[in-house]
Amino acid sequence: MSKQAMREESERLVREAMEKKSISIKKGDTRIEAKCGKCGTINKVTAAPGETRVKYKCKECGHQQNAL
Numbered sequence: 171m172s173k174q175a176m177r178e179e180s181e182r183l184v185r186e187a188m189e190k191k192s193i194s195i196k197k198g199d200t201r202i203e204a205k206c207g208k209c210g211t212i213n214k215v216t217a218a219p220g221e222t223r224v225k226y227k228c229k230e231c232g233h234q235q236n237a238l
C-alpha cells in the first residue's frame with residue numbers, strides 16, 4: 171500500500187466514524203426529566219433531536235411550561 175493510499179484510507183475511516191456519530195445523535199429522542207415549576211413533580215418529557223426547549227404539561231397539576 172502506498173503512502174497516498176494509506177492516507178486516503180485513514181481519512182475515509184475518520185469520515186465514516188463522524189457520519190456514524192452524527193447519525194447516532196439524530197437517532198432517537200432525548201429524554202428530559204423536567205421538574206414542574208408549580209408543584210415540583212418530575213415529568214418525563216421527550217425532546218426531538220436538537221431541540222432545547224420543549225413545551226410540556228405537568229402530569230400532576232396540568233401547568234404548562236417549558237423544559238430546558
Ligand SMILES: [Zn+2]
Binds near residue numbers: 207211229232
Ligand atoms: Zn405541576
